[in-house]
Amino acid sequence: MHMPSFQKHDERIVTPSADWLVSAERTLATEIESLKTLRAALGNGLSAPFTKAIETIAQSTGRVIISGIGKSGIIGTKIAATLASTGTPAFFVHASEASHGDLGMITEEDVVVAISWSGETQELASLIAFTRRFRVPLISITSKKDSTLGAASDIVLALPRVEEACPHGLAPTSSTLLQLAIGDALAIALLEARGFTAQDFKVYHPGGRLGASLQHARDIMHTGDSLPLARMGTSMREAIVLMTQKGFGVLGITNELGQIKGVITDGDLRRHISSDFLDRNVEDIMTENPKTISADLLVASALEMINSLSITSLFVVEDSRPVGIVHLHDLLRVGAA
Known part of the structure; x- marks a missing residue:
């Protein structure tokens, strides 16, 4: 079995520092292009499902439950935190833990947002089945509308397929950036829809420099x-x-x-x-x-x-x-x- 080689601590990196800057610029350029692609999609085929997602969440009397696994799960955690801090009650349920009791955190008044780039994440199966059984609205964030997750969802936020910044096309970079960006777009649109003010923001951020800045x-x-x-x-x-x-x-x-x-x-x-x-x-x-x-x-x-x-x-x-x-x-x- 081939084992990957790891650089020893006493070996020096010999690539010129100029190459690191070229790499960084290439990464940023690739990710900027991916955001431009998402923006174009939002003004086209993504506009109707995005609007429907906002309406569904805004009309809900429950919470927004974000779920995912791996890098998508990490992004989901951040999206849940952003929603909660901007006036939309939300929390994250790990996809793997959902089938081991955490499904009990979800009620019929909630809205579930499941995140999976491929839409074929096996760990989301129990969550999908639960939402279908109890008619809990399911919004998916995925790049494949016709995937298992997409086909089962009430609303599909189908992200455009973009080039990863990773030269091997393997490490989630541009893809996770789009997930994060669409999550931020949801949170800010909901903030504005609710008329969430700076004073409201202060209620959720009483500590630290931000809390101090929001005093009068x-x-x-x-x-x-x-x-x-x-x-x-x-x-x-x-x-x-x-x-x-x-x-x-x-x-x-x-x-x-x-x-x-x-x-x-x-x-x-x-x-x-x-x-x-x-x-x-x-x-x-x-x-x-x-x-x-x-x-x-x-x-x-x-x-x-x-x-x-x-x-x-x-x-x-x-x-x-x-x-x-x-x-x-x-x-x-x-x-x-």
């Missing part, structure tokens, strides 16, 4: 007596004391109606330093029409503004009146930056 300015802003504010007419001698006490490196300047009219930053202090500096009023030094945000603005958007404007703080306003302040340090503290 009101969730992290400083309010009340901590706000660094001074009225127009205040002397710079008093303003510097206020800036130092509040510790934000910025001072908001308001008019008699409490509306913010300008800000003074550390940079403004350096630019206007002079012998009579302390005797001047804040309106002589301030930068007018400062950038402000609303309390409903997402933290991610506040961070983008701070970065693009090269500033460290943003005042939060309601009816032009400052009600809070968000500092770069707050974004760092909650993990958004």
Whole structure:
């Protein structure tokens, strides 16, 4: 029996590094072409079954059950996770485990999505039979519409046959990319069909940087007596004391109606330093029409503004009146930056 030869740890790879880049470019070019082929199919023969799949899932009162084995199973796990995180209840059932009790996870209200490039995966047989027996809608993702899986399905998302990036045409590369892409297309179409918002997304992603970015300015802003504010007419001698006490490196300047009219930053202090500096009023030094945000603005958007404007703080306003302040340090503290 011939055994494959494996490279020993002490042997060196002798192929030039330029060849690796050529290989990488060839792989990406092949996979890009496969995605273009899928896009063309979606606008043609795949459009009707894709639309029907969205309608079937959207009208279901149960969950989406994704199943597959091997590389298709790995892709299925990711698709299930994407669906679940974007408002479509879903989970993955391994095709091999289905016939050993996991079929009990599936109800008549669910929709099953089975993934198999060939459509002849033997491990899916029990799952197919179960869905047919209990009339559970079965959607297949396969490249062969007339395969065993395709013929048994209510809806077939028939993926176009494409060239694998593997030079031997064996390792699933372009094929798994198409499976993943059609899964993402399903998830995003369902997200939009349900009117799933960024706030809804936050409910399913409360942790980590993503969860922090989906908070609103009101969730992290400083309010009340901590706000660094001074009225127009205040002397710079008093303003510097206020800036130092509040510790934000910025001072908001308001008019008699409490509306913010300008800000003074550390940079403004350096630019206007002079012998009579302390005797001047804040309106002589301030930068007018400062950038402000609303309390409903997402933290991610506040961070983008701070970065693009090269500033460290943003005042939060309601009816032009400052009600809070968000500092770069707050974004760092909650993990958004």
